[in-house]
Amino acid sequence: MIEIQKDQSFIQTLTNHLDHPDKLTNWDGFKLAYQAATFTTIPQFDGLLALDHLPHVDFLEHQVDAANKVVHQMNGRAILADEVGLGKTLEAGLILKEYMIRGIAKKILILTPASLVNQWVQELNEKFYIQAASPRKKQAAWKDWDVTVTSIDMAKRELHREEILSIPYDLIIIDEAHKLKNHQTKNYQFVQSLKKTYCLLLTATPIQNKLSDLFNLISILKPGYLGNLTDFKKKYQTHAKNNGNIEHIHSLVGKMMIRNRRKDTGLDASKREVVNERLTFTEEEAALYQELETLKRNHPSFTWLTLAKELCSSREACYMSLKQMKSNAESESENIYDYFIEKIGQLPHHVKAKRMAEIIEQSGEKFIVFTEYRATQFYLQWYLQQHGISSVPFSGKFNKSKRDWMKQLFKNKAQVMIATEAGGEGINLQFCHQMINYDLPWNPMRLEQRIGRIHRFGQEKNVKIYNFAIENTIEDHIMKMLYEKIEIFKNAVGDLDLILEQIPGGSFDQQVQSIMSQSESQGEIEIKMNNLVSYVEYSINERRESS
Amino acid sequence: MNTKPHFDFLRQFFNSYECPVIEESSHHLKVQLTSQMDEEIMNRPFYWHYMKKMNRPGDPMRLTFTHTDHAQDGGIFLHAGTPKLHTIYQTAMEKGKTARLYEVIQQPIQNGALTPWLVINLLLHYRGKQTKDEPLSFGLNLIHGTLIKGMMECLDGHDFDRKVSDYCFPMTPVINLKSAYSRIEKFVENYTTTLDDSWIKDSLHQLEEEKSLLDSFYASEDIGLDQFTQEREQLDTRYRPRFSIEVINGGIFYMSQQTSQHLLMKKQP
Numbered sequence: 043m044i045e046i047q048k049d050q051s052f053i054q055t056l057t058n059h060l061d062h063p064d065k066l067t068n069w070d071g072f073k074l075a076y077q078a079a080t081f082t083t084i085p086q087f088d089g090l091l092a093l094d095h096l097p098h099v100d101f102l103e104h105q106v107d108a109a110n111k112v113v114h115q116m117n118g119r120a121i122l123a124d125e126v127g128l129g130k131t132l133e134a135g136l137i138l139k140e141y142m143i144r145g146i147a148k149k150i151l152i153l154t155p156a157s158l159v160n161q162w163v164q165e166l167n168e169k170f171y172i173q174a175a176s177p178r179k180k181q182a183a184w185k186d187w188d189v190t191v192t193s194i195d196m197a198k199r200e201l202h203r204e205e206i207l208s209i210p211y212d213l214i215i216i217d218e219a220h221k222l223k224n225h226q227t228k229n230y231q232f233v234q235s236l237k238k239t240y241c242l243l244l245t246a247t248p249i250q251n252k253l254s255d256l257f258n259l260i261s262i263l264k265p266g267y268l269g270n271l272t273d274f275k276k277k278y279q280t281h282a283k284n285n286g287n288i289e290h291i292h293s294l295v296g297k298m299m300i301r302n303r304r305k306d307t308g309l310d311a312s313k314r315e316v317v318n319e320r321l322t323f324t325e326e327e328a329a330l331y332q333e334l335e336t337l338k339r340n341h342p343s344f345t346w347l348t349l350a351k352e353l354c355s356s357r358e359a360c361y362m363s364l365k366q367m368k369s370n371a372e373s374e375s376e377n378i379y380d381y382f383i384e385k386i387g388q389l390p391h392h393v394k395a396k397r398m399a400e401i402i403e404q405s406g407e408k409f410i411v412f413t414e415y416r417a418t419q420f421y422l423q424w425y426l427q428q429h430g431i432s433s434v435p436f437s438g439k440f441n442k443s444k445r446d447w448m449k450q451l452f453k454n455k456a457q458v459m460i461a462t463e464a465g466g467e468g469i470n471l472q473f474c475h476q477m478i479n480y481d482l483p484w485n486p487m488r489l490e491q492r493i494g495r496i497h498r499f500g501q502e503k504n505v506k507i508y509n510f511a512i513e514n515t516i517e518d519h520i521m522k523m524l525y526e527k528i529e530i531f532k533n534a535v536g537d538l539d540l541i542l543e544q545i546p547g548g549s550f551d552q553q554v555q556s557i558m559s560q561s562e563s564q565g566e567i568e569i570k571m572n573n574l575v576s577y578v579e580y581s582i583n584e585r586r587e588s589s
Numbered sequence: 590m591n592t593k594p595h596f597d598f599l600r601q602f603f604n605s606y607e608c609p610v611i612e613e614s615s616h617h618l619k620v621q622l623t624s625q626m627d628e629e630i631m632n633r634p635f636y637w638h639y640m641k642k643m644n645r646p647g648d649p650m651r652l653t654f655t656h657t658d659h660a661q662d663g664g665i666f667l668h669a670g671t672p673k674l675h676t677i678y679q680t681a682m683e684k685g686k687t688a689r690l691y692e693v694i695q696q697p698i699q700n701g702a703l704t705p706w707l708v709i710n711l712l713l714h715y716r717g718k719q720t721k722d723e724p725l726s727f728g729l730n731l732i733h734g735t736l737i738k739g740m741m742e743c744l745d746g747h748d749f750d751r752k753v754s755d756y757c758f759p760m761t762p763v764i765n766l767k768s769a770y771s772r773i774e775k776f777v778e779n780y781t782t783t784l785d786d787s788w789i790k791d792s793l794h795q796l797e798e799e800k801s802l803l804d805s806f807y808a809s810e811d812i813g814l815d816q817f818t819q820e821r822e823q824l825d826t827r828y829r830p831r832f833s834i835e836v837i838n839g840g841i842f843y844m845s846q847q848t849s850q851h852l853l854m855k856k857q858p
Contacts, residue, residue, distance in 0.1 A: 044789060046778055047833035049711070053770040056839055059687040067685045069749040070605035072838060075685025076710045076741055077598060078678040079837040080724045083712060087719040087788060095670025098658055117718055117795065117827060144720045171672045237819060239826045264799065265820055266806030
C-alpha cells in the first residue's frame with residue numbers, strides 16, 4: 043500500500059468559516075478557485091510544462107532535449123557539460139523552472155563564481171520570471187529566501203555555513219563545477235555535505251586533468267555509481283591507455299552527463315571570420331625593438347621578453363615596466379633604462395593603435411578590443427577619444443556593479459569596449475559581433491574564452507575577429523606558430539583545453555615563455571615552437587581518431 | 590498559442606470581484622482595479638499602508654493585458670506563465686476556499702426542503718521518480734451519504750446564492766462534516782489502488798537500485814556515516830512513490846430535491 047499524505051487542516055478551516063459567513067465565498071468565487079487550480083495542475087508525468095510558461099524565450103532544440111532528459115531520464119541529478127557558449131545556463135534555468143512548476147522545488151540554491159552572481163539573478167528574472175535573492179555582506183536570510191544565488195566562498199563562510207547546511211534544499215545548481223574536481227578541498231566537502239534532492243553541475247570542461255575529476259563530480263550526484271575510488275583508480279588510471287576501459291566509462295558517464303558540441307547543434311549558423319593582420323613597425327619603432335635585444339646580453343632573459351612584448355603593445359606599457367625596472371635597479375645601471383625611456387618618448391603613435399582606429403572608423407559598428415596591459419588600455423581609450431570614438435574600459439577587477447554598468451554603457455552608448463585579459467570571463471556581449479585582439483595571449487584557450495564572450499548562444503550575426511601582430515617580432519612567432527598551425531579558429535576547441543593542460547613539463551603558457559626566453563636565436567625559437575605545436579597536433583589527431 | 594482561456598478567466602475573475610473592464614479589443618484587455626484588489630494582487634503594501642495612515646482613499650491601478658509580446662502600450666503579455674496571472678490564480682484560490690450556498694429557486698416549488706451536500710474539490714498529487722497531479726471533484730449527500738464524482742461538472746448550469754430562496758428551507762445534515770470528509774478520503778484511497786501502478790513500480794525499482802549503489806559505496810568506506818544517512822534520505826525524497834491530497838476548496842451546498850435526484854441519476858462512482 044502506497045502512502046497517502048492527507049490534507050489534515052481543510053475540514054477544520056471549513057468548520058470555522060461556516061461560523062463566520064464573511065469568510066465564505068459566493069458561487070462565482072467558488073468556481074473561479076476551482077478553475078484556477080485546474081489551470082495550475084500538472085496533467086502528465088512527461089513533457090516540459092515550462093515551455094508553455096516561457097513563450098518569450100526561444101530555446102534551441104538541444105537545450106529543450108537536455109532539460110527533458112535531465113528531468114525525465116536522469117531524475118534531476120546531472121552534469122551539464124555543453125561546450126562554452128551553448129547555453130548551459132538556459133538549460134539549467136529551464137530545468138529549475140520545470141521543477142518549480144511541478145511544485146517539487148521550492149528551496150533552491152545556486153552556487154556560482156562571484157562574478158556571475160548578478161548575471162544569474164538577472165537572467166532568472168528576465169527569462170524565467172524567477173525572483174532570486176543574493177546575499178550582500180551581512181544581510182542574508184537563507185531560511186526566508188526561496189531562490190538564492192551566491193558564491194561558494196560566501197556560502198562556506200563561518201557566518202553562513204551552519205545555517206545553509208541545515209536547510210534541506212530541493213535543488214542545488216553549481217556553476218563552473220570543474221572547480222570541484224578535487225575531493226580533498228574544502229569546497230568539495232562543503233558541497234558534498236549540502237542537503238539536496240536534485241542537483242545540477244554545470245561545466246564546460248568536466249575533465250581537466252584526469253579521469254578522477256569526473257569520478258569526484260559523479261560522486262556528488264550519485265555516490266557509488268562508478269564504484270569506489272580505489273577500484274576506480276586501479277581499473278582506469280593504471281590502464282589509461284586501454285581504450286576499452288575508457289569506452290566503458292564513457293558509456294557509464296553518458297547516463298549522468300549531457301554534453302552538446304557546437305558542431306552538433308547547428309549553432310554554427312553564426313560563423314567566425316578571422317583576419318590575421320600583420321602590421322609593420324615604423325622605422326623608429328623597429329630600430330628601438332632591435333636595440334632592446336642588446337638587453338639580452340647582460341640582463342635576465344625575461345627583462346627583454348617583457349619589454350619586447352610590451353613594445354609590441356604600446357609605448358605606455360613599455361614605459362611602465364621600464365620605470366618599474368629603473369626603480370628596482372642599482373644606480374649605475376639606471377642609465378640604460380633612462381636611455382630607453384627617452385627613446386620611447388620620441389616614438390610616434392603605435393601602428394597597431396592607428397590600424398585599430400581605422401578599422402573601427404570604417405565599420406562604424408560595435409567592437410570589443412582585448413589587450414593584455416592596463417597601460418595600453420588607458421592609451422587606447424585616450425587614442426580613440428582623440429578620434430571621436432566613444433569607448434568604455436572593462437576589467438575583471440571592477441566590482442560587480444561597475445561591471446554591469448560598463449556593460450550597460452557599452453550596450454547603449456559606447457561604440458567600443460576595451461577589456462584587459464582579466465575581463466575575459468563572465469560577461470556576455472552577444473550584441474557585439476566584432477572583436478580586435480590587440481595583443482594575442484600565449485595560451486590559445488584564453489583566446490577561445492575571449493571569443494566566447496561574443497561568439498556564443500544568442501549571437502545572430504557572423505563574428506569577425508581581427509588578430510594583430512607585428513612583423514618580425516615575438517608576436518609574429520606566436521601568430522605563426524600557435525594560431526595558424528593549430529587551426530584553432532576553424533574548429534571551436536573542444537578537447538584542446540584538455541591537451542594543453544596535459545603537456546608534460548608545465549602548462550602551455552610556461553612552455554612558450556621558456557622557449558621565448560631561453561632560446562639563443564630565432565632559429566632555435568622556431569624549432570622549439572614547431573616541436574610544441576606538433577606535439578599538440580599529434581594529441582589532437584590521436585584523440586579524434588579514438589572518438 | 591491559445592491565450593483565450595486565460596483571457597476568459599481574467600474577465601470572469603475581474604467581473605466577479607467588481608473590477609470593471611474599461612477597454613477591450615481583439616488584442617488587449619484593460620481593467621480598473623478596486624482598492625481591495627489592488628492591495629491583494631499589486632504587491633505594494635507600503636503605498637496602501639501609507640494611504641490608510643493618511644486616511645486617504647488611494648488610487649488603485651489599472652491593468653492592461655495583451656495577446657502578444659509587442660509591448661506597444663506597456664501591457665502585460667498574457668500567457669500560461671505570466672507571473673501576474675499566477676498571482677491572480679493564488680488570489681482566486683484563497684478567496685474561494687470555502688462556501689455555504691443555496692440553490693436559486695425561481696418559481697415556488699412543491700417541496701421546499703433543500704438537501705445539504707458536501708462539495709470537495711481536491712488535487713491528488715503523484716510523486717515518485719516523476720510527478721503529476723489530478724484534480725478530483727466530489728459531492729457527498731449529507732442525508733444518506735451517496736457520493737458523486739465529477740461534482741463540479743454536474744453543477745455546471747445550476748445557480749447558487751448565499752441566501753436561501755423564498756419558500757425554501759435547508760435540511761439539517763444527518764452526517765457530520767468530519768465523517769463526510771473522511772468518507773471522501775476513503776474513496777480517494779480506494780481510487781488510488783485502481784490506477785495504473787507502473788509509475789510506482791518504476792520508482793521503487795529506481796530507488797532500490799540506487800540504494801544498493803550507495804550501500805556499496807558506504808561499504809567501501811568512500812563516504813562517512815553522516816553522508817551516507819543524508820544520501821539515503823535524499824534518495825527517499827527523490828524516488829519513494831507516494832500520493833498526497835490537497836484540498837482546493839469545499840463547502841456545503843443546499844439543493845432542491847429535484848436537483849438532488851438529478852445528480853443521483855448521473856451518479857458516477
